[in-house]
Amino acid sequence: MERELISKKDLLELTGISYGQLYRWKRKQLIPEEWFIRKSTFTGQETFFPKELMLSRIEKIIHMKDDLSLDELADKLSPLLYDIHLRKDELMERNIVSKIILERFGSRFVEDGAFSFESLLFLFTADKLLQNGEMSMEEAGMLLQTLGEQFSKLQGKPCDLFFIRKMGVAAFALLVMPGELYFESGVKIVARLSMTACIEELKNKLS
Template identity: 55%
Template structure:
């Protein structure tokens, strides 16, 4: 990693206003990944550096949310792998996590499940967001659900993006590693590119906060 992409611990504390104690407490809680603490030799000896963009974004996110969530809840929400959350159909409906239209589309496509894993809820949530935004219709939602169900686990917890593309009224979607450049034939248009990691954080916040309960 280029030195310009790094920030020293001293600079980080000065810029963000956090203390040494806070930084290492967050590390112990796994709010900041161990691999982000990079030891390098300098003219003053060994110093700790961080990937600049990632650590600044993470610290700002922690600071903005720590008043509303416990450190344990934050750690669960910010972890790179999905939480071990399982909800029943009734719980999903009661907590209003997704619309009934998207939930019924999932059940129609794959059948009703006794319990919905975090990943299953994630797939429904992604489709729900796109339907509500007017990006896709129900048939296209089914294509996205099938693509996610078939391929998402192949990334083994690594960040990926969902791309939804149309050409002359024909739609398709696929998953690519986050940040990958993708090129299409003439006439193809990217309707939506979603960071699955970003959606995971959004969904975790909704789950941690309990959703919006229906009576």
């Protein structure tokens, strides 16, 4: 199961940006190195990108570049907002995470009465799958345990979350991107989420 990719040629045509802009934004770390994916084609090696993530990121850069310098943009688009801390009532008031998941699991992640961005990301991801009806409350607890134990080991690298089941038993895996994951027969992929996309979505809710 692979994420939809877009070629460099198609990306430049679709967004109207130039080759020079694309690689200048890369040098300034506005676009992660890991999103530049080299693949073999019948014409040789070509560069591809995760389509949804790239289009969203370029739209943000174009929207903000007139008001911020490229260095300021890089800070704004950094993977995690380490300095953010919100209380439970603020989260509920702004509808960032549902009341049910905060009441059931919030105590695992709250520190000094507030939630960090990383904690919010874990709860937000679990809430997303619960709201879609793809996951039970017990499985949400398993997911949160997995994220709490494993996410920091990725050291900010782009990754995808896989939610799988076999014979009714759920499991979760984090795959550093780009990468391919293959499962044994009988495994059903219930959901696959880009954690980078979840980070972007959460940051939009917080901004």
